[in-house]
Amino acid sequence: MSYPKWIDKLPSEHKPMPILSFPSAPLMGVSVYALTHDANIQANGIVRVAQETNAAAAVTMMDLSLEAEAFGCTLHTSENEVPTVVGALVTDEDEADELEIPQVGDARTGLYIEAAKKAKSRITDRPVLAGVIGPFSLAGRLMDVTEALANCICDPDFVHAVMRKTTPFLIEYAKAYKAAGLDGIVMAEPLSGLLSPALEEEFSAPYCKELIDAVQDDSFAVIYHNCGPNTPKMTDSLSSLGASAYHFGDAVQLEEILDKMPSDRVVMGNISPAKQFLGGTPDSMAQAVKELLEKCAGHKNFLLSSGCDIPPKSSWDNIRAFFRASEEFYAE
């Protein structure tokens, strides 16, 4: 399975690649609501983050309500938080079978593609990647997360019926970003990180692989993100997906993941968004980065990143400290 080889060079360039987009809101003096509902503001946000940082790649908004909204889910929105899905759209296999697959462009998906395309035309010094939800995580939003998890055991046919709707949509959605000229997607599949390895192999892996096989090539990357706690037990399955690179969260010890994942794929992570970017200080951030790099920088395929999407209200002092600490470590 081919993938863009620029990814393999990233660890040696020593530039971190955090999932950093929503903190552009306070930087620009706009609300998160405006950022998630206006393509121009969103594009400006992505560009602004690129101007403010030395990140290895730009990542667009990781809004995990977006695709569910296109299917028809109800959202809870607020001024300064990313929208959240409420309720369940489908409650049994029959409803899942009857569920209509939306068109790319429905709800806000068109807006996000437009914003990404605009950002890509203005960012010329680094790759631009789109944030896209993974197929099982999307199924969780359509079914209600608790029901999705329980039904993996109680009603697996129901879950598979939903997966047969989420996966084709996400393939077309990813293709739309490819057509827009983006360099790839970061596919967020955190819900599968709560499953057992066996259930991940049944309900997430085959669908993720289907998506990766459909869109990834030597010009378009799929970076697999999973911040769930059980990923250390899933490394064989995740490796077999053939993603361009892998991104893990702060619920795991990254050095353990690095020992288990193939050394010929980049593995990224995992400074805590909540503890450090949001709740930390520049000093605690510097310490956390130093400790992580001391443990992981010896792996040639390691790339420093955040553990997940950085919250909108995170301090830019902490964000700058993150980059500074990385620079200082590699300068020594």
Place this chain on the structure above:
Amino acid sequence: MGICDTISEKVQGGRAKEVVALINQALEEGIAPDTILTEGLITGMNIIGQKFKNNEVFVPEILIAARAMNKGLQTLKPLLAKEGIEPIGKAVICTVKGDMHDIGKNLVKIMIEGQGIECIDLGVDVEPARVVEAVRESGAQIVCLSALLTTTMYGQKDVIDALKEAGLRDKVKVMVGGAPVTQAFADEIGADCYTLDAASAAQAARKLLGK
């Protein structure tokens, strides 16, 4: 293997219908409801709760075990009430105002109920005043607050302030948790306890009740 051991196994396996059938059989055999609760249902949840803590089983397995336990509890509740058997304590649990996420709350509720603590689940997006009312009405000794968003986490402080204003703060222990919540944040807002995960929350709740 005694029937209570079998009930425990079926709870662990999430076999709700079999749990109910076995409970009815146990009652017919003259086993006391309290014994069935403790040695069947709670033992089963404790075992699988420990396995969950040890990463031997995962969220789906816990969810279906909880459903099996709750089905069993529904069968036993009228009999337990008749005999004056009380839970070891009561907890009011919710996700705070403005926050619609419930998976963390649901897991904590499962694990706390598995300890024999009655949970009054107020759901999501809950106003502080509702928490105060629930504490007043139920006499709960514990309040468990979940927040998954950075913009809603201070809702946990709002609940603590509302409890103070209502003169109830010293009557309850407040536990907080959720993705953006940390020990430092819990200390800042004056919570009594912060836990990282649902299994720890259950053990902490028991400790706070002095059990």
